[in-house]
Amino acid sequence: MESAFTQCFPSEFICSICKDNFTDPVTMSCGHRFCTPCLCLLWEDVQTAPCCPVCKAVSPKMDFKSTILAKEHVLPTRGSVVCQLPSSAKQLCSIHQVIKLYFCQTDKSLLCLFCSHSPEHATHEHYPVKQVAEHYRENLLMQMKSIWKKKKENQRNIKKVTNIFRVWEGFVNLRMVMIGAEYPKVCQYLQEEKQKHLEILAIEGKIVFQRLRRNVARMVHMGKLLRRIYEELKELCLKADVDMLQDVGDTMKRSQLMQLYIPQPMDPQLSTWAITGMLERLNNFRVYVTLDHKIRNCHVALTEDLRRLQCSPDHQDMPRNPASSENTPSWGAQTFTTGKHYWEVNVGNSRTWIIGLCKESWTSRNDMLLNSEDIFLLLCVSVEDHFSLFSTFPLLPHYIQRPQGWIGVFLDYECGIISFINVARSSLICNFLSRSFSFPLRPFIWCGPK
Ligand SMILES: [Zn+2]
Numbered sequence: 001m002e003s004a005f006t007q008c009f010p011s012e013f014i015c016s017i018c019k020d021n022f023t024d025p026v027t028m029s030c031g032h033r034f035c036t037p038c039l040c041l042l043w044e045d046v047q048t049a050p051c052c053p054v055c056k057a058v059s060p061k062m063d064f065k066s067t068i069l070a071k072e073h074v075l076p077t078r079g080s081v082v083c084q085l086p087s088s089a090k091q092l093c094s095i096h097q098v099i100k101l102y103f104c105q106t107d108k109s110l111l112c113l114f115c116s117h118s119p120e121h122a123t124h125e126h127y128p129v130k131q132v133a134e135h136y137r138e139n140l141l142m143q144m145k146s147i148w149k150k151k152k153e154n155q156r157n158i159k160k161v162t163n164i165f166r167v168w169e170g171f172v173n174l175r176m177v178m179i180g181a182e183y184p185k186v187c188q189y190l191q192e193e194k195q196k197h198l199e200i201l202a203i204e205g206k207i208v209f210q211r212l213r214r215n216v217a218r219m220v221h222m223g224k225l226l227r228r229i230y231e232e233l234k235e236l237c238l239k240a241d242v243d244m245l246q247d248v249g250d251t252m253k254r255s256q257l258m259q260l261y262i263p264q265p266m267d268p269q270l271s272t273w274a275i276t277g278m279l280e281r282l283n284n285f286r287v288y289v290t291l292d293h294k295i296r297n298c299h300v301a302l303t304e305d306l307r308r309l310q311c312s313p314d315h316q317d318m319p320r321n322p323a324s325s326e327n328t329p330s331w332g333a334q335t336f337t338t339g340k341h342y343w344e345v346n347v348g349n350s351r352t353w354i355i356g357l358c359k360e361s362w363t364s365r366n367d368m369l370l371n372s373e374d375i376f377l378l379l380c381v382s383v384e385d386h387f388s389l390f391s392t393f394p395l396l397p398h399y400i401q402r403p404q405g406w407i408g409v410f411l412d413y414e415c416g417i418i419s420f421i422n423v424a425r426s427s428l429i430c431n432f433l434s435r436s437f438s439f440p441l442r443p444f445i446w447c448g449p450k
């Protein structure tokens, strides 16, 4: 859209995207200049490296050279009398028949010089329109930045919840198979409990599924509203001073209000129920896992994508940090090559921990690749105040309450089963079913900081 402005300005002051005067201009590495908001909107959904809309040169994402200089050129001229065509009769004082050049902060209205001296306005603060407009334009740009930040955050949340939504039904089905497998086939009297357990699970799964769908829909809707208000704020920046000052209060208020109602992403969790007699059965296979202190000490770090567990050797000559000794991973002293074994590990209220079994040969490696077929671990990972449970291999999220305290580990070597139990609740966390083990398995324990 070409405004009255653009006809008065040479092309170096015109953004080639919106064909209007620059708003918050930036110069890209190729030398072309655009409005920051125009680039934000243009590149909103671009997955690959964005390129300049004029010369197609690939730009490092949002690596703009700030053009304070251009801003100084552009903003002061915006309100100049030559270009500022009177937008309507409202610019002329109907009483004194002169142009209103003052803005009353109290009434948020435009006044002519004579009106500003009237008794009605005597106690108010009045500023030249040009000065007030510049101040409001700065505020508008700040408001736009804040809206864009919220929009980005909203987009990340949509992606996160959509990912859960996609795998949710599969997770509930898998959990039903896992739970079903924990009920022994011979116990008839538990059939009723099993049936009830699976029914409730299915119902809860469906309810959460609907809530996830609504959560995504609400966030998508909010994304559209945020984009709309962002465009509205940009258009407001381009209006002539008097028109902008008339509308700025209302638009700013709506924009601020909108930011208070951003929907938060859901963090779904299925309830867990006790399985009657499970712990008693497992206790028949109780072993006491001792730790092997001959296997070298090292410090553990989990990569962010959860694909690697990196162990850096603990140098004997380096001063030992007392806090870090508890963060050292431990291997069990015994390996298992046959039979059924059950043991318990206390993870206390550690924020991050990993327990399970691995193929013997991983004890000598510096980095454990968690997507390897011979690693059977349960991971509790915390990011800020949020906890996630995963099992591997393959890497699977488990959307249930975070287990704390004692965690039971059960291995049935011949049947290829490994189960993790929440001891306090006597409930199943997850299990690996029908694997075939053809190598010695060694227990692994790592409790991170509390
Ligand atoms: Zn533009």
Ligand SMILES: [Zn+2]
Pocket: 028, 030, 031, 032, 052, 053, 054, 055, 056, 057
């Ligand atoms: Zn370019």
Ligand SMILES: [Zn+2]
Pocket: 093, 094, 095, 096, 097, 111, 112, 113, 114, 115
């Ligand atoms: Zn007047």
Ligand SMILES: [Zn+2]
Pocket: 104, 105, 106, 107, 120, 121, 122, 124, 125, 126
């Ligand atoms: Zn006043």
